Amino acid sequence: MNKATVLKSVTAVxxxxxxxxxxxxxxxxxxxxxxxxxxxxxxxxxxxxxRLKNTVSKSKGDNADEK
Structure with a gap:
């Protein structure tokens, strides 16, 4: 394998x-x-x-308390 092939593979992934x-x-x-x-x-x-909204709201509230 050469560098070009690896780079193409990484780019594709x-x-x-x-x-x-x-x-x-x-x-x-x-x-x-x-x-x-x-x-x-x-x-x-x-x-x-x-549930997702509650999780996001809780994490935003936690960050506000830390500041």
Missing amino acids: VGAGVAIWLIINELISVMENLAAISVPGFPRLSKLLE
Whole structure:
């Protein structure tokens, strides 16, 4: 293996990781918006998003106390 082959492989893996992260991030955003307008049919999703929001809120509150 030469450096060019390794660099292409690393670039492909990093690019795929970034693309997957962006897709997941957008899907979460769409699901949050559906939950915000009370679209029925997402009870598990609603619970998951509520837990996520609570976790984020708690972590933001903890950081504010430390400052």
